[in-house]
Amino acid sequence: MxxxxxxxxxxxxxxxxCQITRVYVFDxxxxxADFTGxxxxxxxxxxxxxxxxxxxLTKPEKQLTPSQKxxxxxxxxSLLEYLSYNCNFMGILAGPSCSYNDYMAFxxxxxxxxxxxxxxxxKENGKYKQTEPSPKxxxxxxxxxxxxxxxxxxxxxxxxxxxxxxxxxxxxxxxFYLQIIYLYLAMLALRPKYYFVWTLADAINNAAGFGFNGxxxxxxxxxxxxxxxxxxxIEFATSFKMFLDNWNIQTALWLKRVCYxxxxxxxxxxxxxxSAMWHGYYPGYYLTFLTGIAMTMAARAVRxxxxxxxxxxxxxxRIYDVITWAWTQVAISYTVxxxxxxxxxxxxxxxxxxxxxxxILCLLVVLALPVRSRHLQAKEQQDGLQDSQIDHNSxxxxxxxxxxxx
Numbered sequence: 001m002x003x004x005x006x007x008x009x010x011x012x013x014x015x016x017x018c019q020i021t022r023v024y025v026f027d028x029x030x031x032x033a034d035f036t037g038x039x040x041x042x043x044x045x046x047x048x049x050x051x052x053x054x055x056x057l058t059k060p061e062k063q064l065t066p067s068q069k070x071x072x073x074x075x076x077x078s079l080l081e082y083l084s085y086n087c088n089f090m091g092i093l094a095g096p097s098c099s100y101n102d103y104m105a106f107x108x109x110x111x112x113x114x115x116x117x118x119x120x121x122x123k124e125n126g127k128y129k130q131t132e133p134s135p136k137x138x139x140x141x142x143x144x145x146x147x148x149x150x151x152x153x154x155x156x157x158x159x160x161x162x163x164x165x166x167x168x169x170x171x172x173x174x175x176f177y178l179q180i181i182y183l184y185l186a187m188l189a190l191r192p193k194y195y196f197v198w199t200l201a202d203a204i205n206n207a208a209g210f211g212f213n214g215x216x217x218x219x220x221x222x223x224x225x226x227x228x229x230x231x232x233x234i235e236f237a238t239s240f241k242m243f244l245d246n247w248n249i250q251t252a253l254w255l256k257r258v259c260y261x262x263x264x265x266x267x268x269x270x271x272x273x274x275s276a277m278w279h280g281y282y283p284g285y286y287l288t289f290l291t292g293i294a295m296t297m298a299a300r301a302v303r304x305x306x307x308x309x310x311x312x313x314x315x316x317x318r319i320y321d322v323i324t325w326a327w328t329q330v331a332i333s334y335t336v337x338x339x340x341x342x343x344x345x346x347x348x349x350x351x352x353x354x355x356x357x358x359x360i361l362c363l364l365v366v367l368a369l370p371v372r373s374r375h376l377q378a379k380e381q382q383d384g385l386q387d388s389q390i391d392h393n394s395x396x397x398x399x400x401x402x403x404x405x406x
Contacts, residue, residue, distance in 0.1 A: 001058075007050040008258070012277065015043045019280045037093060040278060044097040044254045045086050049073070051258055052100055065261065071099050090208050094201040096228045096250035098210075106210045133221035135206040142203035145231070149192035149199065156189035162340045171353045179353070180330060187333040190340065191234070198228035198248070226250060238324040240299040243332055251275075269293055284338035284347045291335045291359065298362035299331075301369040334358045 015036075022036050048071075055064055056072035064072060077085070077100070085103050105111040112132045164170055165183050174182070205211045206223045213225035230246040237243035244252060255271050263270040276289040310320035334354065338347035351359070 001054070004050055004054045008047050011043050011046050011050075015039055016277065016281070023281050036280070041091060041093075041095040041097055042086055043278065044095075044251065045100075047258050048097065048254055049077075049082075049085065049100050051262075053077075067257070068261075071101060071257070073100055090205045090210060091201065091226075094197055096198065096201060096205075096226050097254055098226050098250065102225060103210075106212075111210075111212050133212060133215075133223075135209065135211070135221075135223050138221075138223040139203050139207050142199050142206065146196050146200045146203065149195040153189070153192040153196065157193070160186040160189045162186045162190065162337060163346075165337070166341070166346055166350045166353060183333045183337065184329055187336060187340075188235075194248075195229065195231055202227050236325060237328050237332075238321050239303065239328055240295050240331060243328060251278075268296060272296075282342040283344035284340070284342040287338035287344070287347050287351075288336055291338075294359060294362040294366075295331055295335055298365040301365050305369045331358060 018036050018039050022034055052071045052073045053076065055068050056074045057076070059072075061069060061072075081104070084107070085100055088103070091097070102111070160182070162183070165179065165186060170182075171179070202211065202224075205226050211223045211225045211227070213222040215221055228249050228251075230249075233246040234243060237246065255275055259274050260267045260271045272289040272293050276285050279285050307320065310316045335358075337350050341347045341350060
């Protein structure tokens with residue numbers, strides 16, 4: 001365990017030095033391709049590998065969760081395997097990160113074996129002829145998504161800058177509801193930049209043959225094992241959690257595996273803090289993730305206390321979905337604004353222009369609505385993870401699941 005902690009601290013500390021050097025020595029406030037991008041991905045891989053080796057070689061299997069059992073590494077990797085996993089050309093620049101076992105299954109060619117999947121009727125998805133699948137259609141589709149995303153971003157990024165939302169004249173002369181709409185549109189215009197990068201990285205992995213994730217119910221192959229986002233689920237998210245679960249998916253899985261599942265106290269706050277440290281050292285990052293903690297707590301309280309009253313009929317549920325979609329988009333835009341503005345002065349100026357309204361609202365919600373015990377929260381989270389695995393064929397699934405089950 002001491003070696004594991006040492007590995008985590010050394011790796012994260014080196015990334016911290018790189019981030020501080022980039023921010024405060026080279027190009028403060030500039031978004032550019034630099035050495036810290038690959039370092040962020042490699043940090044995820046090294047720490048994940050350390051935890052997976054620890055689980056596989058030192059912990060009894062009964063102490064591991066189902067996900068940890070699959071991820072656990074039962075033998076020490078060779079130097080070649082270690083370097084290949086960390087420095088392979090497919091994900092060295094923009095990632096995304098992946099588990100060591102998934103990567104080795106790809107290298108050894110075992111990830112194309114038939115997978116044990118069940119459809120809605122509980123019958124095994126084995127009636128289709130499952131030969132080695134081709135990623136051609138998915139690669140073309142993702143490249144088209146890249147082109148569209150890049151076109152939208154280049155067309156709108158200069159028309160709707162987020163910085164305009166803190167312009168004194170704009171704030172003083174624009175009604176508050178129009179400020180809300182502008183902020184939402186500015187964030188909407190900014191997101192395609194990330195859609196382009198992550199979808200291109202996903203397409204590169206698929207073109208190399210990596211990313212196969214079993215078959216759909218109709219027998220078509222899935223190539224979303226290392227996908228980093230689900231665009232429609234992001235844009236139509238009806239909860240703060242749903243947005244985060246579909247944004248930067250592989251990083252969210254890394255945070256969950258190395259921090260949330262293992263932190264003995266206040267895992268949610270520790271996870272947000274680790275995420276801020278991993279992203280970099282602009283003050284705006286920390287304001288965003290601290291605000292995210294308050295938003296998450298308030299969203300949990302609302303979902304637990306208010307949502308059941310709208311589940312009595314389909315019409316009520318649709319009304320609830322529309323309302324929560326609008327609130328989610330506003331809350332995300334409000335939370336992420338400092339992440340874009342970067343500097344603490346500009347970030348606080350933005351929050352002052354909004355009178356800290358959502359911070360105050362979150363505080364009132366948390367104080368007014370009862371919060372569940374941690375046991376109930378954990379149970380709901382487990383139920384949510386199971387639902388997510390059914391709906392999205394979670395990236396934690398084993399490429400050799402059928403073989404292992406047999």
